[in-house]
Amino acid sequence: MMLRILSSEFLKIRKKLIWLLVAAGPIGVVALQAVNYGVRYDYLVAGKETAKLWSGLIGNVSMLALPALMVGLALVASMTAGIEHQMNAWKLTLALPVRKRQVFAGKFLLTALLLLISCTLLVPLTVALGLALGFDGPIPYGDLLTNAYYPYLAAMPFIALQAWLSVTMANQTLPLTIGIVGMIVSMFAGGRFPDWVPYKWPQLVNASHEPLYSVTAGVALGLVVFVAGMAEFVRKDVK
Amino acid sequence: MMRMFRSEWMKIRRSVVWLLVAVSPLIAALFGLFAAKKGGDFPWLEALSLMSVLHAMLFLPLLTGVYAAMICRYEHTGGGWKAMLAMPVSRTQVYVVKFVIVMLMLAATQLLLLIVLLLVGFARGFSDPIPWRELASSFLGGWIACLPLAALQLFVSVAFQSFAAPLAVNVVLTLPNMLVVNSAKVGPYYPWAQPMLAMIPRDHYGFGAFNLPLETLFGVVLGSFCVFFVAGWAYFARKAV
Numbered sequence: 001m002m003l004r005i006l007s008s009e010f011l012k013i014r015k016k017l018i019w020l021l022v023a024a025g026p027i028g029v030v031a032l033q034a035v036n037y038g039v040r041y042d043y044l045v046a047g048k049e050t051a052k053l054w055s056g057l058i059g060n061v062s063m064l065a066l067p068a069l070m071v072g073l074a075l076v077a078s079m080t081a082g083i084e085h086q087m088n089a090w091k092l093t094l095a096l097p098v099r100k101r102q103v104f105a106g107k108f109l110l111t112a113l114l115l116l117i118s119c120t121l122l123v124p125l126t127v128a129l130g131l132a133l134g135f136d137g138p139i140p141y142g143d144l145l146t147n148a149y150y151p152y153l154a155a156m157p158f159i160a161l162q163a164w165l166s167v168t169m170a171n172q173t174l175p176l177t178i179g180i181v182g183m184i185v186s187m188f189a190g191g192r193f194p195d196w197v198p199y200k201w202p203q204l205v206n207a208s209h210e211p212l213y214s215v216t217a218g219v220a221l222g223l224v225v226f227v228a229g230m231a232e233f234v235r236k237d238v239k
Numbered sequence: 240m241m242r243m244f245r246s247e248w249m250k251i252r253r254s255v256v257w258l259l260v261a262v263s264p265l266i267a268a269l270f271g272l273f274a275a276k277k278g279g280d281f282p283w284l285e286a287l288s289l290m291s292v293l294h295a296m297l298f299l300p301l302l303t304g305v306y307a308a309m310i311c312r313y314e315h316t317g318g319g320w321k322a323m324l325a326m327p328v329s330r331t332q333v334y335v336v337k338f339v340i341v342m343l344m345l346a347a348t349q350l351l352l353l354i355v356l357l358l359v360g361f362a363r364g365f366s367d368p369i370p371w372r373e374l375a376s377s378f379l380g381g382w383i384a385c386l387p388l389a390a391l392q393l394f395v396s397v398a399f400q401s402f403a404a405p406l407a408v409n410v411v412l413t414l415p416n417m418l419v420v421n422s423a424k425v426g427p428y429y430p431w432a433q434p435m436l437a438m439i440p441r442d443h444y445g446f447g448a449f450n451l452p453l454e455t456l457f458g459v460v461l462g463s464f465c466v467f468f469v470a471g472w473a474y475f476a477r478k479a480v
Contacts, residue, residue: 017399021407032415039422064417071410078403086316086400172402173255173309180301180410181262184293 005098005106006113009080013110018079022114025072026121029064030129036060037133050137054130058140061126062147065119066202069155070186072118074179077111077162078172085170090238104233108163108226115159119152146211154201154214156222158182164229168236243328243336250313251340259305260344263298264351267291271359282365283356284373284440290356295381295438296416299348300431303385304409306344307392308402310337315400320480334393334475338468341389342382349378373440380437384456387430387463394471397478427455430463 013019037044037057045053084090094100123144130139158179165175182199189200195207201218204211267290314320323333353374360369388409395405412431419425419432426432436456 017401017404017407024407024411028411028414032418036418039424064414067417068410068414071414075403075407075410079401079407082401082403171255171312173259173305173312176403176406177255177259177262177305180298180305181266184266184297188293 001098001102002105002109005102006109009106009110012083013080016079016083018076018114021072021075021079022118023121025068025118026065026125029061029068029122030125032064033057033060034129034132037129041133045133050135051140053133053135054137054140055143057126057130057133057135058143058147061122061129062151065122065147066151067183067187069115069119069151070158070183070202071179073111073115073155073159074162074166074176074182076114077107077159077166078176078179080107080110080114081163081166082172084167085172094238100234101230104167104230107167108160108229111163112156112159115152119148122148150204150211150215151202154204154218156218157198157201157225160222160225160229164225164232168229168233240332240336243332244339247310247336247340251310254309256306256309256344259302259309260347260351263294263302263348264355266298267294267352268355268359271356272362281370282363282367283360283370286359286363286365287356287374287377288439290352290359291377291381291438292435294352295435296420297413299345299381299385299434299438300388300413300416301406301409302348303341303345303388304392304396304406304413306341307337307389307396308405310340311393311396312402315402324480330476331472334397334472337397338389338393341393342386345385345389346382349382353378377438377440381434384433384437384460387433387460387467390464390467390471391430394467394474397471397475428459430459433460 037060044056048056084093093103123141126144127139162175162179165178166172169175186199186202189197189203193200198218198221200206201214204214206213270293271286271290314323324330356374357369392405392409395408399405415429416432416435419429420435426436433456437460
């Protein structure tokens with residue numbers, strides 16, 4: 001059942017601007033770093049060892065990818081929910097023989113999958129940029145993958161929150177503003193907030209230097225927020 | 240024209256807009272209260288740069304987009320454009336009024352931030368006289384630097400029905416700010432970086448593109464403003480609603 005709902009969700013966003021955004025996020029991040037490396041090649045590249053070059057590149061890419069992910073998840077969530085809001089189609093969607101719970105889960109999964117695609121795209125794009133800049137030696141695939149997927153998993157509470165807010169509020173101003181504020185808070189959360197603040201998790205920094213703690217906490221809280229949102233949506237009257 | 244302003248006012252009077260106007264100044268206030276140093280030679284200007292970094296680099300450009308998308312929302316939902324243009328008003332008037340409203344909301348944001356800055360200053364007991372000239376040029380400059388962004392965002396907001404699409408455009412163009420402001424070559428010519436370049440006090444924190452004379456910045460601002468505004472206006476005048 002879930003699969004069929006998901007496939008109908010994908011059908012709804014066929015040939016929509018959403019796909020452009022999903023691709024533009026990672027491409028924009030890597031392109032900006034390409035410009036950055038192009039302009040400051042001497043400073044960033046010349047005379048450094050290969051391992052340092054790759055880790056530097058990965059660090060630079062994720063520095064930009066984090067805010068892009070944090071605000072991108074708000075935009076994607078708003079766009080996926082916006083389809084029903086714009087056409088006033090919640091009634092129609094929910095009149096189908098599906099459970100409200102499943103519709104909500106479908107929206108959340110769609111948002112999460114689209115963002116997963118974005119994060120996945122970061123890997124080949126970063127590799128391509130590294131190779132284009134002439135980095136030789138072994139490509140650190142492990143680091144690349146952790147830097148693409150750990151922040152994504154740690155940002156799960158925000159994906160769930162934005163999916164919930166966007167679905168439940170017809171006016172998208174508030175969800176999007178919350179998303180933008182969230183992005184800005186998370187950018188400056190690094191050294192300033194204690195470890196329990198979720199906005200810090202996507203940066204994967206914590207007192208015990210174990211990124212997996214942030215990831216675990218993110219997935220766990222994400223699940224909680226998702227269930228809370230689902231409970232609210234099931235009780236909600238749609239207009 | 241006055242009547243059109245009044246009708247726009249009625250649409251936004253009791254909406255979440257006012258919450259949005261307060262968001263950035265409130266966050267800046269937290270920053271100022273917890274991080275501003277009391278010592279230092281120029282407490283006011285240091286507090287200003289501290290509080291306006293976030294505001295000018297990200298909030299101001301992003302909020303411009305939110306405001307523009309927001310004032311087009313009522314027209315996009317439920318065929319409001321048709322209803323509005325069926326009135327005895329010209330499209331140019333409609334477009335100009337919408338644009339002025341966006342700029343007024345930005346002015347309210349700037350004003351609120353200024354008030355917050357003064358409050359923070361008094362709360363922390365800055366003993367120096369308030370540098371009105373620098374503050375005025377910073378806040379007014381930041382506001383003027385938003386002109387091109389507001390013009391472009393209004394264009395995109397009128398064009399796209401979805402609320403998030405114009406914001407996506409906005410975010411894609413604003414995020415590069417994080418890199419661009421450090422570059423002396425690109426910074427002065429990148430419209431989205433202008434609010435930050437115009438707002439940060441230039442004498443004490445000059446690096447990257449911050450050293451550029453105001454004339455260059457405002458040449459870029461006014462130039463890109465004309466391009467974006469004329470493009471948006473021409474599009475709206477021909478748009479089938």
